Amino acid sequence: MxxxxxxxxxxxxxxxxxxxxxxxxxxxxxxxxxxxxxxxxxxxxxxxxxxxxxxxxxxxxxxxxxxxxxxxxxxxxxxxxxxxxYEFLPRPKKGDIVSGLDREGKALCKVEIIKVIDSPKFDHW
Ligand code: SF4
Ligand code: SF4
Known part of the structure; x- marks a missing residue:
């Protein structure tokens, strides 16, 4: 790619x-x-x-x-x-500090959630 x-x-x-x-x-x-x-x-x-x-x-x-x-x-x-x-619960919140993971699931860095955006609902999935 x-x-x-x-x-x-x-x-x-x-x-x-x-x-x-x-x-x-x-x-x-x-x-x-x-x-x-x-x-x-x-x-x-x-x-x-x-x-x-x-x-x-x-x-x-x-x-x-x-x-x-x-x-x-x-x-x-x-x-x-x-x-x-992101499809999991609980929903993250603005200000949360979480771990950023690599493709193998190993922690890479600390990540701050700066925004949580709801996606539109689609009726043709
Ligand atoms: S939908 Fe938006 S983000 Fe996705 S490829 Fe097109 S322009 Fe880029
Ligand atoms: S919509 Fe389908 S083809 Fe496109 S990136 Fe996602 S999995 Fe791949």
């Missing part, structure tokens, strides 16, 4: 998709109003991102059934903001 350039990362929030398995799935493509996500050829192929079209709007995050979509904002000077899908 492609990665955004350093120049693009400095411009503002951008999408990250960690969807490495070939599965018949494509709601992410329909979710993006800017057509920044595409799955060329068969639906089973992996999603591709056009980082110049992505505005980091977050709309694709709740549409992925695999919780595979994130948005990262590296523009703050002292930290980065990572928007993630």
């Amino acid at each position: 492609s990665e955004p350039t350093a120049e693009r990362r400095a411009k503002g929030p951008y999408v990250v998709i960690e969807c490495p398995e070939k599965i018949p799935c494509n709601p992410c493509v329909e979710a993006c109003p800017n057509k920044a996500i595409s799955i060329p050829g068969s639906m089973i192929e992996l999603p591709q991102i056009d980082y110049e079209k992505c505005t980091g709007c977050l709309l694709c995050i709740p549409r992925c059934p695999g919780l595979a979509i994130f948005v990262i904002d590296e523009t703050p000077q002292e930290y980065s903001i990572v928007y993630i899908p």
Whole structure:
């Protein structure tokens, strides 16, 4: 999967998709109003991102059934903001300090919850 350039990362929030398995799935493509996500050829192929079209709007995050979509904002000077899908209870609260984990579940760093956003409800899942 492609990665955004350093120049693009400095411009503002951008999408990250960690969807490495070939599965018949494509709601992410329909979710993006800017057509920044595409799955060329068969639906089973992996999603591709056009980082110049992505505005980091977050709309694709709740549409992925695999919780595979994130948005990262590296523009703050002292930290980065990572928007993630989260389906568990209890809901985190603004101001909570939690552990940031790597892909293997090992603690990487302390993370402050700065915002909790409810996603819209979709009637076609
Ligand atoms: S964050 Fe917004 S603009 Fe970027 S890929 Fe997702 S829906 Fe499209
Ligand atoms: S919606 Fe999610 S799981 Fe499905 S292809 Fe897109 S990124 Fe992968």
